[in-house]
Each structure stands twice: as C-alpha cells, then as structure tokens.
Amino acid sequence: MFIENKVAIITGGASGIGFSYATELLANGLKAVTLADTDDVKGNEAVAIISKDFSPEKVLFVKTDVTQKDQLENAFKRTVETFGNLDLVVNNAGIMVEDVWEKMLAINVTATIYGCLLAMEEYFPKYKSGKETVIVNISSIVGLQGTSILPMYTASKHAVIGLSRSLGTPDQYESTQTKVVTICPGPTDTPLMQDLVNKSFNERYADLTRNLLNNYTIELQKTDIVPKCLVKAIEEGENGSIWVVENDEIYDIEMPTRQEMKKKTDIVPKCLVKAIEEGENGSIWVVENDEIYDIEMPTRQEMKKK
Numbered sequence: 491m492f493i494e495n496k497v498a499i500i501t502g503g504a505s506g507i508g509f510s511y512a513t514e515l516l517a518n519g520l521k522a523v524t525l526a527d528t529d530d531v532k533g534n535e536a537v538a539i540i541s542k543d544f545s546p547e548k549v550l551f552v553k554t555d556v557t558q559k560d561q562l563e564n565a566f567k568r569t570v571e572t573f574g575n576l577d578l579v580v581n582n583a584g585i586m587v588e589d590v591w592e593k594m595l596a597i598n599v600t601a602t603i604y605g606c607l608l609a610m611e612e613y614f615p616k617y618k619s620g621k622e623t624v625i626v627n628i629s630s631i632v633g634l635q636g637t638s639i640l641p642m643y644t645a646s647k648h649a650v651i652g653l654s655r656s657l658g659t660p661d662q663y664e665s666t667q668t669k670v671v672t673i674c675p676g677p678t679d680t681p682l683m684q685d686l687v688n689k690s691f692n693e694r695y696a697d698l699t700r701n702l703l704n705n706y707t708i709e710l711q712k713t714d715i716v717p718k719c720l721v722k723a724i725e726e727g728e729n730g731s732i733w734v735v736e737n738d739e740i741y742d743i744e745m746p747t748r749q750e751m752k753k754k755t756d757i758v759p760k761c762l763v764k765a766i767e768e769g770e771n772g773s774i775w776v777v778e779n780d781e782i783y784d785i786e787m788p789t790r791q792e793m794k795k796k
C-alpha cells in the first residue's frame with residue numbers, strides 16, 4: 491500500500507470533498523495530513539474531528555490561500571517541519587463561480603500548477619519517505635466535455651487534465667518517480683453545487699442555467715464515494731491515468747488519439763474557411779500534415795476502459 495505511513499497535503503481540505511479525502515486516507519493508514527485551506531473555522535473543526543477520530547498528531551491545519559504562492563509554499567514548509575516528510579499532494583482546492591472567472595482560474599489552474607511544481611521540483615526530492623511519490627490533481631467530468639453554462643470552469647478543468655497528462659508521462663516519471671493521476675468527479679453534494687444561477691457569468695448565462703435546471707435534474711452523488719476513487723487511483727492507477735467517479739461508479743478512462751477522434755468526412759482545402767462556413771457550433775478542427783479534419787469528442791462512457 492502506497493498510502494500507509496505516508497504524509498500528504500490536501501489543498502481545500504478543510505471541508506467538502508477535500509475533507510473526506512483526508513479522513514479516507516487516514517483510515518487507509520496515512521501517517522499524517524496537512525489541510526491547506528482559506529477557511530480557518532472549517533479548518534479548526536476538521537482538526538477537532540480528525541484529532542478525535544484518529545489522533546491529534548495526524549493533522550495540521552495551515553491557513554492557506556492557494557493563489558498566494560508564499561502561503562502555499564508555507565503549507566509545504568510547515569508540513570515537513572511538523573511531520574518530517576512529504577509523499578503525496580492532492581491539488582483539490584477549487585471553486586465554480588463564473589462571474590469571478592479570473593480568480594477561479596488562479597485557484598483551479600495556477601495554484602494546481604504551482605502545487606505540482608513545489609512538490610516535484612522542491613519538496614518531494616528532499617522529503618519523500620519512499621522511492622515513489624504521488625500527485626493527485628482534481629478535475630471534473632466537465633474536464634472531459636463542453637458545458638454551455640460553465641465555459642470558464644470547464645476550461646479550468648480541461649487545463650488540469652492537460653497538466654496531469656503532461657506531468658504523468660513516462661519520461662517525467664523516470665526522472666522524478668512521481669506518479670501523477672487525475673480525478674474527475676461528477677456532480678457531488680457539496681456547497682460548490684449550490685446556488686448555480688447566482689454564480690453565472692451574467693444574466694444571459696443565468697437564463698441558460700435556469701433553463702437547464704428547469705429541464706434537467708442534476709443527480710448529486712454523496713461525497714463518501716469520491717474518496718474511494720482517490721484511494722483506488724493512488725493505489726492502482728497508472729501514471730497519467732484519469733479516473734471518473736460519477737453516479738456512485740468509479741472507472742478509469744483511455745484518452746483517444748487525434749486520429750481515433752477523426753470524423754469521417756471529405757477533406758477540404760481550407761481549414762479556417764471550412765470551419766467558419768460549415769463547422770457546427772462547438773466543432774473542433776485539426777489541420778496537420780496537409781490534412782484537414784474535424785473530430786468528434788467521445789463521451790466519457792465511450793472512453794471507459796474495458
């Protein structure tokens with residue numbers, strides 16, 4: 491078991507899914523966890539629960555705004571000062587508020603990148619307790635599909651997948667011994683999923699959101715299932731693997747190549763003109779090796795590993 495006796499940092503770990511990651515990892519033998527979160531009220535509550543259910547020596551709360559590099563770095567520093575090692579980083583802090591999209595990108599993307607860099611370049615090499623280390627980046631099922639009502643959040647979660655797939659390549663692993671995996675939760679019952687209309691970018695998006703909610707019921711899974719996926723991904727996931735947990739089901743997916751996604755259609759001479767004149771809304775066009783084609787993004791279900 492990788493998790494046993496290891497030390498972890500979870501950003502956004504004071505509440506929501508992040509807190510359930512902490513307790514599940516501890517239940518699976520984790521030595522200690524740092525919860526790096528802006529919310530010190532929830533942070534102190536989380537420490538009290540973990541102290542009671544496990545032991546006070548197993549948890550540290552560090553008030554951290556992940557968008558502030560010095561604060562994120564301080565969480566890493568405090569972790570190794572307190573627990574001696576660092577083996578696992580879960581870049582989980584995230585928000586879904588389209589009307590503050592620049593802040594959202596800073597939390598969901600920039601801080602995730604910085605968390606990976608701090609871990610891989612500075613702290614893992616010096617403080618890991620075993621040969622291998624693990625980074626888990628938290629994306630979303632909308633990291634694998636377009637979403638009309640949440641374009642900026644969706645972009646942020648696509649970015650997390652691109653980052654993880656790049657850092658999770660074999661040559662990266664060979665030089666760092668860090669396994670990088672991604673988790674894509676489906677809709678889960680936390681405050682993030684509440685009040686969606688008021689988190690819209692503007693009134694037009696609020697209308698689109700109201701319309702969608704009127705015609706479609708979003709089924710929310712309970713938070714408990716998501717940390718089971720975390721443990722599976724850490725223990726069984728290959729480097730670079732992407733895991734979905736939705737509707738209480740956990741599975742890993744295989745990303746198709748561009749060629750596999752190629753749409754069966756006539757080749758045309760000018761990609762830009764063809765895309766503008768004929769491309770469907772949301773269509774994606776590739777032009778390479780003197781060839782032009784548009785692609786069909788598979789659904790998660792089609793990507794599901796057999």
Ligand SMILES: NC(=O)c1ccc[n+]([C@@H]2O[C@H](COP(=O)([O-])OP(=O)(O)OC[C@H]3O[C@@H](n4cnc5c(N)ncnc54)[C@H](O)[C@@H]3O)[C@@H](O)[C@H]2O)c1
Pocket residue numbers: 501502503504505506507508526527528529532554555556557582583584585586597628629630631674675676677678679680681682683
């Ligand atoms: N809930 C869902 O349906 C769902 C689905 C897919 C992905 N996710 C992702 O899972 C992660 C956790 O989401 P959640 O549902 O638990 O959200 P949540 O809102 O319940 O909890 C988020 C936690 O992050 C903390 N946080 C927010 N901004 C921060 C910052 N700048 N620095 C440090 N901590 C900060 C909050 O204080 C809170 O403790 C997010 O990355 C989210 O995008 C959630």
